[in-house]
Amino acid sequence: MAPIRQLPVLQNWDCHQCGSCCTDYWVPISEEERQRILAQGWEQEPEYRGVPLFVKYGPPWRRRYRLAQTKGDRCVFLDERGLCKIHAKFGLHAKPFACRLYPYILVPHGDHWRVSMRFACPSAAANKGRCLSEAAEELHDLAREMEQWDQRPGYQRPRGPGLGDPPSLDGRQRVGWDDLHLFQDAVIRLFKAGQDDLARRWLKCLALARLCRQARFDKLTGGRLREFLDLVLAAVDAETPRRLDDYAPPGWMGRVLFRQALAIHIRKDQGVRRGVSKQGRLALMSAMWQMLRGTGKLPQLQVGLPDCSFEELEKPLGPLPPEAAQALERYYAVKLSSLQFCGPTYFDYPFWDGLEALALTFPMIRWLIRGFAYLGEPEATHRAISVIDENFGYSPLLGTGRQRLALWILSFRQELDRLIAWYGR
Ligand code: SF4
Structure with a gap:
């Protein structure tokens, strides 16, 4: 075994x-x-x-x-x-x-x-x-x-010999497990840069993804790939702005796609915490529409969401207290070190796409912490992580072509960077 x-x-x-x-x-x-x-x-x-x-x-x-x-x-x-x-x-x-x-x-x-x-x-x-x-x-x-066991819930049977092929890097570009682990290590190194706050670490990860997507890695492998990644990490650090204010606020499209992704992550359609969907399809559609509009009260897509307005969720949050910041760091450390953001445990997303899907949870969690502020810290952060992670890799809606397209638009227009900087405030 x-x-x-x-x-x-x-x-x-x-x-x-x-x-x-x-x-x-x-x-x-x-x-x-x-x-x-x-x-x-x-x-x-x-x-x-x-x-x-x-x-x-x-x-x-x-x-x-x-x-x-x-x-x-x-x-x-x-x-x-x-x-x-x-x-x-x-x-x-x-x-x-x-x-x-x-x-x-x-x-x-x-x-x-x-x-x-x-x-x-x-x-x-x-x-x-x-x-x-x-x-x-x-x-x-x-x-x-x-x-x-052949009937694993939430998993697909690993393909090929052993424990399956590595997730693709980007679209059709594939590398072996050893090289994929080098990319993963590069992301983890960026993530461990304790001098940066979490928002800047994510912004650097996105910059790394953009640079790597422009290169071909069929000949660049092993030690040469490691050297390449060292150079790219230095460039990414030099070029990523240090102040979140240097990023423009998200545009209307970025905000709509962000709230659409949020709706999928916070929606609960079964169990005791089932939200408006228990009132029928019409009520659910109306709540989803309200999420897209982003005005008025936050619809109760699951029981226990904050009772607040969208406006309140836009107010700056500031730095998290140490215990809450550690909880968020630990969350990302576990996801990044396990690769549970791509491949068979994330709808067969390629490595870089899955990394962006995980990056999108950062503004979502910070958005939700604002609503749970009444719980005090670190409970507000724990609760926000719990809610957002519940559907991460599990809601089939996140694996659809529509959601992949939404993520691609957020990345291509660099709205994802703006969302991270905006909700990182
Ligand atoms: S602590 Fe976790 S595993 Fe145990 S009953 Fe609660 S949700 Fe389930």
Whole structure:
């Protein structure tokens, strides 16, 4: 089995049994898991007599099962204290794979796996629990199971030999895993530049992407690629303005596409936090239209969004206090070191496109922190990260041609840079 490498040592996590994942998501299960749960004899318990444990979903030619939910969108196996009854009665390994994996994300890297997290889990966003390096054994077991299991939720089967081909660099341009890791290291080096604030680090990453997109890398590889990247990093640092005020504010198109992307990220159409979509399609369309217009009150695309106006969300935020800034840095460190922004864990986006998709979360998170300011810091930042990351790599809307085009326009017109500078204020 392929090893797990480079555990994000800065990241901590333990389940604190808030029950949020058991009330927010559908849990897909394989046929083998369904049979295992059936064999546990739940129908003999009085409370489960006549209660369906599974629901079929998907098109007729690809029917799959998920765990059923009871009133209030709670998992059918969730007890009143927020604990899993399968876990309590039969132990951790009797639970479906999706439940055991959450909130980890295993990202294939050729001959090994790397680990990312779903920061939608409040404990992951708040960095609560054991250091991930202490969970190495558990992650090793999950990776082994992942390699065996053909029905992985949220993942596509890695293609080719080993753990799959590397994501393309840009469109049709491909490099091997070793060279792709050199590009990744270059981005991480920019990101670790502690003398810059986070906004300037992102602006430098975007400048790096622009420069690299103009070059061909079929002959430039290994040590020569490393030298090239060293030169480019120096140029990027020299040419990226130091003051965010040097960037023009985003134009109308940048703002509309930004709010459209925001609408996708903050929208929740299932679970207890389901927003206006539970009032019907018309209400959802009206809320999406309001997001595009960006006037009046922020529509409740999910329960618990700030009760404020778009105008309030435009006010400058200023620098984050150290604990909140560290939470945001940690979030990006985990995503960048795992590559969970491109390839099979991000709709097969090429490396640079996925990096831009991740960069776009920066102005989104800063925008949302303004609305959650009433929580105080670092809770406001934790909550904003949780909300934005929930759909990152998971909402199918982010993988559509329309969203790829929107991201391309933001990048091509350098509106993405302006958004980062504007909401970095
Ligand atoms: S959301 Fe996180 S902390 Fe809460 S129950 Fe799920 S895994 Fe545990």
